[in-house]
Amino acid sequence: MPERLRFAIVGCGRIAPRHAQSLAELSDRAQLVAVADVIESRAQRLARDYGAEAATDYRRLLDRKDIDVINICTPSGLHARMGIEAAQAGKHVVVEKPMALTIQDADALIAACAQANVTLTVVLQNRYNPPMQDLKALVESGRLGRLLLGNATVRWYRPQSYYEDGWHGTRAMDGGALMNQSIHHIDALQWLMGDVDSVFAYGATLAHRMECEDIGVAVWRFRSGALGVIEGSTVTWPENLEGSVAIFGERGSVKVGGTALNRKIFWKVNGDLANERYILDQEAVDPPSVYGQSHRAVLADVIDAVHNGRATKTNGHEGRKSLALVLAMYASMESGREVHLAEIERLGT
Secondary structure (H helix, E strand, O other), X not given: OOOOEEEEEEOOOOOHHHHHHHHHHOOOOEEEEEEEOOOHHHHHHHHHHHOOEEEOOOHHHHOOOOOOEEEEOOOHHHHHHHHHHHHHOOOEEEEOOOXXXXXXXXXXXXXXXXXXXXXXXXXXXXXXXXXHHHHHHHHHHOOOOOEEEEEEEEEOEOOHHHHHOOOOOOOOOOOOHHHHHOHHHHHHHHHHHOOEEEEEEEEEOOOOOOOOOOEEEEEEEEOOOOEEXXXXXXXXXXXXXXXXXXXXXXXXXXXXXXXXXXXXXXEEEOOOOOOHHHHHHHOOOOOOOOOOOOHHHHHXXXXXXXXXXXXXXXXXXXXXXXXXXXXXXXXXXXXXXXXEHHHHHHHOO
């Protein structure tokens, strides 16, 4: 394996520039070799901006010996199939969230990467944000005591035009406000609070013409006995208003929000109520988009993992957890009943 890993990006839409810029910032260890998109002008623009080659057929990149890693930034319904093909071609796989739209496809992707002995990484970049790292460390330290209640809130806005590109909001390629917009916060809540036993959810499509929900609300019961409340929507005109995760324990209450889970909103911990870092975080500058600044950390972990023959911190098994939760909430919406996570595992939905 070369000292500088050679990357290719498949799909040159909204998120691709974050991948490309992150690789540029890691230029001593990474090189963006090529990009691909079915829209030629889009591929050429990204290639020109970052000194890469452009293609319209991603399969051409799979045959190239000078590419080590494929970053999949296409519509969600294509993630698993493209990832499997990349793995079968011997490429390490980086896939945007969600890693698939069914558990069966997620498991097929995990299995394909294991069989090919390549690394699989799901982009869950918000886990790396400094406030989220602080919160994870706080939870693991036990200073919050027994965790009692968790909350994930995504109050975002998308105009109707967002859902008129042929794939956003569709069942085959995307999902709704929970699967697309809220999955990072859903991932964060289970990462912090632990395994979920069951969910009960409602969903509705009230402000858009689309197949899937633009509002989803749910209650979770964690295996620990704690409860969780989830709210995700794309209806909060005229702009994104809140994306946050809050944890309430016996000896502390904490909330992280900001544009991209990058600010401590409150941080009240027994014995540490005058936390200086909390005050400083109130004056922090939000990143320019909800994608945040931590894609670089995800890709740095990929590079280190490949060179050291280990799994990445946000590997396929980690990415699968939030997918299963969204699918359980969808099953609850459709059935009108509480759904246990074990049912999703059994059905391979």
